[in-house]
Amino acid sequence: MKFNYSNVLNELIGENGLSIKEIKNSKTFLEKIKENIEEKIDADYYALKLPFLMKQETSEIKETAKLVQDNFENFVVVGMGGSSLGNELLHFAINGIHYNDSPLRKTPRIYFMDNVDPASVKTLLNSLDLNRTVFNIITKSGSTAETMQNLLCITDALNKRHLPLNKHLIFITDPEKGFLRKLAKEFSVKTFVIPPLVGGRYSVLSNVGLLSGAVEGVDIDALLNGAAEQAEKIKEKDVLEDATMLLPFIQYKLFKEKGVNINALFTYSDGLSYLGMWYRQLLAESCGKRFTGITPLAVKGSTDQHSILQLFIEGPFDKLIIFIAPVRYKDDFNIDGNLADDEHINYLKHKNASQLIRSEFLATQAALNKSKRPFVSIEIPEIDEVSLGKLIYFFEYEVIALGEMLNINPINQPGVELGKQYTYGIMGREGFSEKKDEFTAFIKANKKYIIEE
Amino acid sequence: MKFNYSNVLNELIGENGLSIKEIKNSKTFLEKIKENIEEKIDADYYALKLPFLMKQETSEIKETAKLVQDNFENFVVVGMGGSSLGNELLHFAINGIHYNDSPLRKTPRIYFMDNVDPASVKTLLNSLDLNRTVFNIITKSGSTAETMQNLLCITDALNKRHLPLNKHLIFITDPEKGFLRKLAKEFSVKTFVIPPLVGGRYSVLSNVGLLSGAVEGVDIDALLNGAAEQAEKIKEKDVLEDATMLLPFIQYKLFKEKGVNINALFTYSDGLSYLGMWYRQLLAESCGKRFTGITPLAVKGSTDQHSILQLFIEGPFDKLIIFIAPVRYKDDFNIDGNLADDEHINYLKHKNASQLIRSEFLATQAALNKSKRPFVSIEIPEIDEVSLGKLIYFFEYEVIALGEMLNINPINQPGVELGKQYTYGIMGREGFSEKKDEFTAFIKANKKYIIEE
Numbered sequence A, B: 001m002k003f004n005y006s007n008v009l010n011e012l013i014g015e016n017g018l019s020i021k022e023i024k025n026s027k028t029f030l031e032k033i034k035e036n037i038e039e040k041i042d043a044d045y046y047a048l049k050l051p052f053l054m055k056q057e058t059s060e061i062k063e064t065a066k067l068v069q070d071n072f073e074n075f076v077v078v079g080m081g082g083s084s085l086g087n088e089l090l091h092f093a094i095n096g097i098h099y100n101d102s103p104l105r106k107t108p109r110i111y112f113m114d115n116v117d118p119a120s121v122k123t124l125l126n127s128l129d130l131n132r133t134v135f136n137i138i139t140k141s142g143s144t145a146e147t148m149q150n151l152l153c154i155t156d157a158l159n160k161r162h163l164p165l166n167k168h169l170i171f172i173t174d175p176e177k178g179f180l181r182k183l184a185k186e187f188s189v190k191t192f193v194i195p196p197l198v199g200g201r202y203s204v205l206s207n208v209g210l211l212s213g214a215v216e217g218v219d220i221d222a223l224l225n226g227a228a229e230q231a232e233k234i235k236e237k238d239v240l241e242d243a244t245m246l247l248p249f250i251q252y253k254l255f256k257e258k259g260v261n262i263n264a265l266f267t268y269s270d271g272l273s274y275l276g277m278w279y280r281q282l283l284a285e286s287c288g289k290r291f292t293g294i295t296p297l298a299v300k301g302s303t304d305q306h307s308i309l310q311l312f313i314e315g316p317f318d319k320l321i322i323f324i325a326p327v328r329y330k331d332d333f334n335i336d337g338n339l340a341d342d343e344h345i346n347y348l349k350h351k352n353a354s355q356l357i358r359s360e361f362l363a364t365q366a367a368l369n370k371s372k373r374p375f376v377s378i379e380i381p382e383i384d385e386v387s388l389g390k391l392i393y394f395f396e397y398e399v400i401a402l403g404e405m406l407n408i409n410p411i412n413q414p415g416v417e418l419g420k421q422y423t424y425g426i427m428g429r430e431g432f433s434e435k436k437d438e439f440t441a442f443i444k445a446n447k448k449y450i451i452e453e
Helices: A010-016 A020-024 A027-039 A046-055 A059-071 A085-095 A118-127 A145-160 A179-187 A207-215 A220-236 A243-258 A273-287 A309-314 A354-370 A385-405 A414-427 A433-445 B010-016 B020-024 B027-039 B046-055 B059-071 B085-095 B118-127 B145-160 B179-187 B207-215 B220-236 B243-258 B273-287 B309-314 B354-370 B385-405 B414-427 B433-445
Strands: A002-004 A074-078 A109-113 A133-138 A169-173 A191-193 A262-267 A295-300 A319-326 A375-380 A450-452 B002-004 B074-078 B109-113 B133-138 B169-173 B191-193 B262-267 B295-300 B319-328 B375-382 B450-452
Touching (some): A027 A243, A046 A220, A046 A385, A074 A207, A085 A109, A085 A207, A133 A207, A145 A169, A145 A414, A169 A179, A169 A207, A179 A191, A273 A295, A273 A385, A309 A354, A354 A375, A354 B145, A354 B414, A375 A385, A414 B309, A433 B354, B027 B385, B046 B220, B059 B191, B059 B207, B074 B145, B085 B207, B085 B385, B109 B118, B118 B145, B133 B145, B191 B207, B220 B385, B262 B273, B273 B295, B309 B354
Parallel strands (some): A074 A109, A133 A169, A262 A295, A262 A319, B074 B109, B133 B169, B262 B295, B319 B375
Antiparallel strands (some): A002 B450
16 A cells, blocks of 8 residues: 655645645654554444454354355345445445446345435335345444334335245344344344444444455455554554554644645545545544534546546645555456547557556646645555455544544544434434424424525 | 525524525625526527427437337446436436336336446446447547547447447537547447537536436436426526525525535435436536635435534534435335334334435434524425426526626636646657656656555
8 A cells, every 4th residue: 555645745736735844743743643542442442453353253254144145146235324335335346336237246246225215225125036135234223213114124025925034134233232133032133243332434344344245255354454454554653654644644734724624535446436435424423523524525536537626626725635546457458449540549549448547547636736736645556355454444543543633532423313313203203202392393493485496 | 396595594593694684685696697697598508598499309319219228228328427427317316226127127227337447347348238238428529538448448349249330329429520420420320419519517408318318218308398497487586586596695605704615415315316416516617616616515315314414413614505305205105014013113114115214304404403504405396307307407507606606607627628638648649748748747746755554
C-alpha cells in the first residue's frame, strides 16, 4: 500500500495546502492520539482486535458457508447500515459488479435487502427460488425496524411455501440479548455472534462480514491476515511515517484551519467503489456529532469524472480528495479495436483495457494539482483479499484517530435514536405514544408553507 | 407535486433558518431570474423546450424500441455522465432495482456500461448472449474516451462472433459532427440525434433517455406530458408561489448567508434514489465553477438513515436536505407476520409494507426539526412517468435558476477539459505530447512524500 500526500502540501498547491513543518511538528500530538487509541483497545476500540481474534474463529463460518454452497443457489444478506455495507464492500470488491450474471460463477448468487421499499422486497422475493435460498438476517440489537419487517416478509413467504425456517435462515446478532436471539431459540435457527463491544460500522471483520464473504468464495483468511498485517505495521511505525495517523491529521487540519468540510473517497474501480459507501457510514457516524464532522462523498472513477469532477476542479476550496486505485486491474485484456483508423480511436487500439482507467486516475490528479486542490492517493497492488483487509483496517483505525483528534467519541451514534422513536410512535408501537404526540405537533407546525404544483 | 418549505424558516428552526420576509422581498430578484431564463430559452436553455419538441418526435423511437423488444433479450446503454445517468434514473425509478430478475418482466433486460473497469466490461460481455443483445452507444461529442474504448470492446466481441454491427448497435450522437457519426455512415448503423444545443446532463428528455426508456416499456408520452405540464405551471405561476424558483433561492440564500455548502437529495425509494445520482451531476456540473458551487449528496431512505443520518442530525450546520418521496408506493402488500407475539415485532404485523418507509420519511424530518436543521420536502402522488417527467423538468429548471442566481453559466463544464487532455497525453494520442510533458512534470513533483505500508 502506497500513501502519497505530496499534493496536500503548500510546496505543490500553495496557500491551500499544509506545510511539511506543521506536519512534522505534530509528532507529540499524534503520539498522544495513538496512545489514547491503544489504551482503549480492550473496550471502546475492541473492533481493532478483530483480525487477531477472528483468525482463530473461522472454522464454523467455513463449515456453514460450505453447507450453503453445496445446497443453495441464492444467499440474501438482510441488514441495515453496518450490517450490510461491509458485506457489499467484500462482495463487489472481490467478485465484481456482474458476479450474479457471470458464467464463471461457482458459488451462490448474492443479494442485499437493505431497504424496505415494497416494490424491491416483493420483486426480489418473487424472483428467487425460495427452496434454494438462504436469508442471512443481521442485526446487532436484534430488533432494527427495517430488518424486522424484512424478516416478517421473508418468513411470510417461507411459510406460504411450507419451507422450514431453520433451513432457510441464518442469524447474526448479539450473543445473548435481543429479539432475534429469542427467535433463534424458538425456531432453532443457526446463529452467529456479533461481539457486544463491536459496533455495526466496525463489524465487517467479524462474523457479520465473514459469513457472506465465505459463501461467495472470498478468502477470509487472507482478508484477516491483511488486516492483521496492517495492525502490526501501525504498531511498529513512527507516527510521522504512518499513513494511518497522517491521513486523519491532514483531514483534521484542513477541516479546522482551511474550512475543508467535505472529503471525497475517489475509487477507480467498479467493485472498490463500495469502499466509498462503507467509508461514508464509517466517517459520518463516527465523527459527525457535537456540531462538528466532515461530510464524506463516495465517488467512482472514471465514471464520476463525467458527473462531479467539474465541481472538484473549479468549485470552492472545501474538499479533500482521497484517491484509491489498484496498480494492476483484474481480468485485464488487450483491445484489438479493428474498427477504423481514426485519431479519435486509434490511440486506444492494441492497448490493455486497464490503461485508460489507470491514465484517468493519474490525469485527474494532475488536473486537480493544476487547480491547486488538495488530494492524497492510496495505491494497492491489486484488489485482492489481503489488500482489502489492509484497507479496511487502515480506514477503521484512521477514523478512530480522527475522532480522537476532534475530541469526539467515534463509536456511538446518539443522533439517530430520536428518529427511531418517532417511527415507533407513528407505527403505533407500545410505549411510544408520547413520541407520537411530539411528532403530531411537528406535522402541524410543518404545514404552513406548502405549494401544490 | 407538493413542495413544503416550512422547515427552512426561522419560525420552525430559529436562527439557522431564513425569514419569510426575506423570501417575500426577493420577488423582484426572482422575477428577473425567471426573465433571464425565458430570454435564453431558444439558445442556452434550449433543453427546457425538449418536452414540447419531443412530443412530436417519438414515433421513430417507438418503432425502434418495438424492433428491439421483438428481436432481442438484452439492451445495453453505453455512455458516460449525462449519457447514462438519466437512462438509469428512468430505468430504476419506473422498473425498480430488480427488473432484470423479475419473473413479470416482458421487455428486454437493461444493462449500463458507464465505466472502463476491465473486470466489469469483460464479465458483462461474457455473460450476455450477444446474438440477442443490442448496444446503445451514446456520446454527444462522438468521441468520449471511455465510450470509444467500450465501443471497441463491444465491436471486438461482435466481430469475433461474426455478428453484423448494424444489427447490434444503435448510436445516439450529434446530427453531423463527431467520430460516431462517421462510423454510423461507414457501417450503416441506426442513429438518433442529440440536438447540438442540449448538453449531456440536460438530455434525458431527448432521444438519449427516450430510446432506452421505450425499450424497457416506460411510457415516454406520459413522461414528456408530465414535463410539459410542469413547464406550463412554471410559466403561469407567480415566482413566490413557484417551487421551481423558491427551491434555488433557498439553496442560494443558505449557501451565501449561512455557509450551507452541502445539499443532500434524500429520496425514500430504491428506484427513485437514482434521481439523486442524476441530480448530483446536474447540480455539480452546472453550478460548480468560478470558485463557487454547492456539493450535492445522493442519499437513500430509509437505508442511509443507518449510514449518514447521524451526521445530518448532530454535525455542523452546513447542510440543506431535500426530501423526496411518493405518497403511494408501488406493489404495496400486507404483512401477515405470523411469527411471534413480541413487542419488537407486533407493531409491524398486518400493516402495509409501505407504512414503515413512509413513517421513516416523516420521522426523520421530525428529528431534523428537533435539532433545528433546515430541510424542504417534495411529495409526489406515486412514482410514475408523469411524476417523473415533472420532477426532471422541475430540477433542470431550478438548477438553471440557481446558476443564474450565482451568476454562473449553468450549461458549460470547462473544468473537465484539462484532465481529458492529460489522459490523451498519457495514452499517446496524437497532438497531445505537450500535455504529456506537463503531466510528467507533475508526476515528478508529486513524488516527494510517499509512505509505503
